[in-house]
Amino acid sequence: MMADDAVICYGLGTTDPRAIFGTTSGLADRFGSDRVFDMPTSENAMTGIGVGAAIAGSKVLMTHQRLDFFLLAMDQLVNSAAKWHYMFGSQTNVPITIRLIVGRGWGQGPTHSQNLQAWFAHTPGLKVIIPTSAADAKGMLFEAIFDPDPVVMIEHRWLHNSIGNVPSGRHSTPLGKAKIIKEGRDVTVVALSYLVVEALRAESILSANGISAEIIDLRSANPIDWPTIQNSVRKTGRLVVADTGFKTCSIASEVIARTSLDCFASLKTAPQRVAMPDVPEPTSFGLTKDFHADARDICKAVSNALNLETAIEIPCSNDITLHDVPGDWFKGPF
């Protein structure tokens, strides 16, 4: 907002005492209520209003505390934001960034926990980013705000307390690029969102078992960085994709389909998919016990990809005591 007066920021709760999990704290005091404001509970129109303001020169940042509420805005997202540039012959552009926070655990249940990145990535005209690290959250958000096209940014609530080195000042990370976060030889593991954390846990288990996994943080679901993924697969010959979304028609499905088409000859074994079951997330502490894919599932998938005859020894996780929270820092309610 310091970089450009045209940037405006709004969303339900933007200026309330909780400030969207602290992410918008103090913005209204610094930049004024014209540019930073709370909004009526009108997801659809407020998205269209953002599109209109963007067409006329604003750079719009809108935030929703849960992605699921934003489903009311599909008309403005799909029919307006994604189309306005194309359907009027490239005469206008729509610089709007929409932050969508995804919940998990602590009883978030069927309508507070949906990872619908595949919906958005399926719509031509939208860019879809899913930063995992703290540095990428800053760098990619900065880049998204100043990108001339609509960008949907999916933020997993369980990543909100991630700790990492974040460059100060203007820090911009190009959109549309995956990142190799651990180099390896035997298998390529493409993960996104919170499952990157689980993929890194899996990597250390695999490493202890003598398996060298290359871990790629996808970071962008539209466009997908095919060169980075496919160069890796050509090297390792094996692919596992871990996705927080529902399995069928997921981003994982697309990564596997496209890589199979393009790198069929390089694949030594069938690609493996780790994703949410095609079932709404239940609410009960009891029901979610074995519900989500985690490091163990990724290890199993790697084991399948490597055709291992003996199972990988998976130690009991000591760093998580309860399955429905990301760590001690999370005490609910959402």
Place this chain on the structure above:
Amino acid sequence: MVYPVDAATSLDLYECMYLIRVTEEMIASRYSEGQMRCPTHLSIGQEAVPAVLSQFITTNDYAVSTHRGHAHYLAKGGNLPAMIAEIYGKETGCSKGKGGSMHLIDLSVNFMGTSAIVGNSIPIGVGLGLRAQLAKSDQITVIYLGDGAVEEGAFYEAANFAVIRGLRILFVCENNLYSVYSPLDCRQPPNRKIADLARAIGLKSYWTNGYNTEECRETLKVAVEDVRSGGGPAFVEAATYRYREHCGPNYDNDIGYRLVDECEYWQSLDPLISLRSSITETTQNGLELIAEVEERVNREVSSAFQFALSSNFPDPQKAFEGVYSKSL
């Protein structure tokens, strides 16, 4: 009170209405040739409201509209040949063939787009108004909508926000009684006045007869002046009627959703014919002046069609371009 209207103003108004009428009639008469290959919603019968409004707004003011947007585009000063070329799908079209009849734009007059989805362009217009307010501009934004759009949640949501922020927005609701073939009485409760409903949201609200150009002038003049001076967003419901079918070039009074009598009643009040008579009766050389206008407009329209017909289709490869402003 009726403001005195000078002859030149009346003639300008007539020219705008006539331009819309002749353009739409030409589209209707050539549609069956099969070269305008897109859904097309004609404004024949609905010319008066946008034409009158055009006398109070400037090219700097914003406007957005709907699937039935030809009249709004033309009244805002949108480029006629580019609109016809767009309907023909040509590369010279105002949206370069990507949009068609339902997606018209002319940025040179701040006509910011039309949308096929009912109610969809209402929030877009409010967003334009928000930007104007942030830029400390006194330009107003006209949002055209129909009676069907007030049944959409997007209308309430967007109008509510316009009221909260006190935006310079003029909602112009052309109530033509039908949403496709569905009459008002199956869509809204009896005795509902759309203008009252808008007032309840907090908009300054007016009702006007869209078939009476003088009454329409009074209402729209007051509404535009008030919105421009910062009096807050306003809503005008204008009674109007489309002569042709919802979508396409034909009359459809025979299919049974409305009565021939009803259509004939509105046609008997045709605002073009009334205004024409009033000019010829009250203005010196009225007939000659009218003939001059009509001849000029006829030439413009036929040359616009020639332009469109002689233009090329876009290169098919262009279909794959322009999804993003900045490809990654």
